[in-house]
Amino acid sequence: MAYIGQNLDRFSNVEKLDAITPATSTGAGPYNLTKGGVAFTPSSADTMVVSIDGVIQYGNFSVSGSTITFNAALADANTCDFIYHMGTGLLSTPVDNSVSTAKIVDSNVTTAKIADSAVTDAKIAATISNSKLTGSGAITINGSAVALGGSVTVGETKPTISSISPAVIDNTTSTITITGTNYQSVPYVDLINSSTGAITQASTVSFTNSTTLVITTTLSVDGTYYLRIENNDGNAVRSTNALLTVSDAPAWVTSAGSLGSFNGGDSIGTITLTATDSTGMTLQSGSLPGGISLNTGAGSSTLTGTESGATADTTYSFTIRATDAEGQTADRAFSLTFNFGANNSGQFN
Numbered sequence: 001m002a003y004i005g006q007n008l009d010r011f012s013n014v015e016k017l018d019a020i021t022p023a024t025s026t027g028a029g030p031y032n033l034t035k036g037g038v039a040f041t042p043s044s045a046d047t048m049v050v051s052i053d054g055v056i057q058y059g060n061f062s063v064s065g066s067t068i069t070f071n072a073a074l075a076d077a078n079t080c081d082f083i084y085h086m087g088t089g090l091l092s093t094p095v096d097n098s099v100s101t102a103k104i105v106d107s108n109v110t111t112a113k114i115a116d117s118a119v120t121d122a123k124i125a126a127t128i129s130n131s132k133l134t135g136s137g138a139i140t141i142n143g144s145a146v147a148l149g150g151s152v153t154v155g156e157t158k159p160t161i162s163s164i165s166p167a168v169i170d171n172t173t174s175t176i177t178i179t180g181t182n183y184q185s186v187p188y189v190d191l192i193n194s195s196t197g198a199i200t201q202a203s204t205v206s207f208t209n210s211t212t213l214v215i216t217t218t219l220s221v222d223g224t225y226y227l228r229i230e231n232n233d234g235n236a237v238r239s240t241n242a243l244l245t246v247s248d249a250p251a252w253v254t255s256a257g258s259l260g261s262f263n264g265g266d267s268i269g270t271i272t273l274t275a276t277d278s279t280g281m282t283l284q285s286g287s288l289p290g291g292i293s294l295n296t297g298a299g300s301s302t303l304t305g306t307e308s309g310a311t312a313d314t315t316y317s318f319t320i321r322a323t324d325a326e327g328q329t330a331d332r333a334f335s336l337t338f339n340f341g342a343n344n345s346g347q348f349n
Helices: none
Strands: 015-019 050-051 055-057 062-063 067-072 082-086 137-143 144-147 158-164 174-181 188-193 199-201 204-209 212-217 223-230 235-236 242-247 257-263 267-276 282-288 292-294 300-306 314-323 329-339
Touching: 015 174, 050 062, 158 223, 174 223, 188 212, 267 329, 282 292
Parallel strands: 257 329
Antiparallel strands: 015 082, 050 055, 050 082, 062 067, 137 144, 158 174, 174 212, 188 199, 188 223, 204 212, 223 235, 223 242, 267 300, 282 314, 292 300, 314 329
16 A cells, blocks of 8 residues: 655654554454553544554544544555554643633633732733622722722812801891811802802901801892802812892881871871882881781881870880891881870860
């Protein structure tokens, strides 16, 4: 038979199998392949090198399981010198660089197979979820210790505004107390008109502590205003709502003093009390004459009724308070006088 030869120096990492015994009766095969008397299954025919009568056979046979069949028949006179297998055979130790990624079964690499410190930063490309970060350790982020698996809001400390008092002022110089958090000595305070965007800086700012500021300001334009506070480190906050209302207080039109003199027991008719921007009036102090009532109204209120209860000349002094829609007030003092003549005295004829 003809043989195709190739020298062994072309191969490496090979192992020797048991030689077969060529026989005329068997011819081309199949012949059993063994190693140390144990059946051996090659990876493929391409990994086999067989020497017959001193000539290397390669590529002129096939393998099936643990048997080999040649393309031409062998005879009793032929001698098998050796059989080499490149690699260590099927289901055995692979040769160097012989296992590709596709040959690794999914989830088949266990923790025990990963060497300590083998996973470097370069191998961690995706995000690691918090649930995978467990343990008793912690890391520091922007000065805050964060436990593994925990979280922290990273950012600079900004001031906050929770309330102001009073929330309504007029156009005169006013003092306002601001309550919040994270104030530093001494911040800037601006008042921003919600309609025009005009900015007025507070005339003075007094730092009480990290939660309290006291400012003075004079705002000549009525309206509502946002407050903005900026610490020395540049961190700032603007109120979400227009917290401050600037409005003229009610202004009295009716002059103070006496509203008139009446005979005791007479009706006073209707006396009108007027104050601009007033939404209502109340008796602030003193007392009204018996039978006389205050009828409150927007802009103007009235005094009506018939005097009762007095028996001698009496002057009633009282103070009326006018209140506007913003809760600002203006007080004014008035009086009513009732005179009693000698209607009930004795007469002589």
